[in-house]
Amino acid sequence: MSNKIIDRASSRGHANHGWLNSHHTFSFARYYNPQRMGFGLLRVINDDEVAPGMGFGAHPHDNMEIISIPLAGALEHQDSTGTKEVIRTNDVQIMSAGRGLTHSEYNHSKTEKVKFLQIWVLPKEQNIEPRYAQKTFQPEDRQNKLQVVVSPDKNGEGVWINQDAWFSLGTLKEGFSEDYKIHKPGNGLYALVLEGNVEIDGEKLNRRDGIGLSETDMISIKASSDAELLLMEVPMN
Numbered sequence: 001m002s003n004k005i006i007d008r009a010s011s012r013g014h015a016n017h018g019w020l021n022s023h024h025t026f027s028f029a030r031y032y033n034p035q036r037m038g039f040g041l042l043r044v045i046n047d048d049e050v051a052p053g054m055g056f057g058a059h060p061h062d063n064m065e066i067i068s069i070p071l072a073g074a075l076e077h078q079d080s081t082g083t084k085e086v087i088r089t090n091d092v093q094i095m096s097a098g099r100g101l102t103h104s105e106y107n108h109s110k111t112e113k114v115k116f117l118q119i120w121v122l123p124k125e126q127n128i129e130p131r132y133a134q135k136t137f138q139p140e141d142r143q144n145k146l147q148v149v150v151s152p153d154k155n156g157e158g159v160w161i162n163q164d165a166w167f168s169l170g171t172l173k174e175g176f177s178e179d180y181k182i183h184k185p186g187n188g189l190y191a192l193v194l195e196g197n198v199e200i201d202g203e204k205l206n207r208r209d210g211i212g213l214s215e216t217d218m219i220s221i222k223a224s225s226d227a228e229l230l231l232m233e234v235p236m237n
Contacts, residue, residue: 002201002216003188005039009208012047019054023047025192025210039190039212040236041163044120047208049113050075055106061097065121065161067150068093068105069169069230071194073114079103083132087116091136092149092167094159098128117192121234124152124163135159139171146170146178146231168231172198172223180219180231188214188236196227 013024013031025045107114150167151158199222
């Protein structure tokens with residue numbers, strides 16, 4: 001029997017700063033809930049919406065794997081490694097903060113909102129050389145299947161992460177059914193329903209609901225409607 005936590009969309013932390021409307025699955029900034037401190041080495045899932053032309057000024061990070069997944073619009077990134085890039089829908093970005101860097105993120109558009117997920121995972125190795133990577137993934141490669149977009153394999157299909165973690169995206173038709181097999185013993189899986197209705201390990205989940213499962217090696221997934229799903233497999237300690 002797996003260990004299970006369910007985080008309903010309505011129970012998330014919420015901060016609306018006008019230019020930024022953000023929902024926090026786990027404790028972040030002014031939102032603190034001792035029952036919501038993360039899932040294993042997964043520390044932050046922020047569901048952000050940024051107004052046109054607005055964004056986060058330069059600020060520091062260290063020893064954190066920071067993943068950004070745009071859901072709509074375009075996000076402009078700049079950091080102290082000299083990187084300046086724009087990520088759009090179907091892109092996935094990872095910044096390994098390592099021994100420390102500063103970065104900024106802005107809505108690339110002056111007319112449209114940008115919506116994106118920002119996810120933080122604690123690193124496997126500390127104080128590495130800061131690095132940046134992004135990759136574009138073809139949406140047809142996740143139609144009714146799970147597309148790996150993040151992995152610890154530097155030569156794999158996903159963007160490389162400094163952790164034994166695997167992220168997958170799926171655009172699923174109603175009735176889709178598949179068992180997800182954990183890649184590494186001891187890892188857990190956190191699933192976030194981006195759109196639609198999904199049943200995971202027998203639990204009915206709706207848009208932006210999350211579920212964390214550990215102490216299991218196989219997890220059942222079924223789409224109760226057309227749905228979009230993000231799976232985040234991470235070490236539990």
